[in-house]
Amino acid sequence: xxxxxxxxxxxxxxxxxxxxxxxxxxxxxxxxxxxxxxxxxxxxxxxxxxxxxxxxxxxxxxxxxxxxxxxxx
Numbered sequence: 001x002x003x004x005x006x007x008x009x010x011x012x013x014x015x016x017x018x019x020x021x022x023x024x025x026x027x028x029x030x031x032x033x034x035x036x037x038x039x040x041x042x043x044x045x046x047x048x049x050x051x052x053x054x055x056x057x058x059x060x061x062x063x064x065x066x067x068x069x070x071x072x073x
Contacts, residue, residue, distance in 0.1 A: 008073055010047035012056075015070060017045040019063045034062035 020030045020041075027045070031038040035058060043049040044059070051059075053067075060067045 006047065009050060011073055012071065013045040013047040016059060016063070019065060023063065030062065034058050
């Protein structure tokens, strides 16, 4: 289970980074748009932070995508 969790967090972080970069946003710009600090965004993108569903929804909204698209593992 722990390995699957780490795998998912890594996948999620890579997906968020790719979508952010597609939009041409820096971590700082994306943080302002989503309501989070840039260091928190960095931790998420590196798969270091286990985030809540509510925060995933905020990030998905800031990326103009559906939550289900973001978490399709």
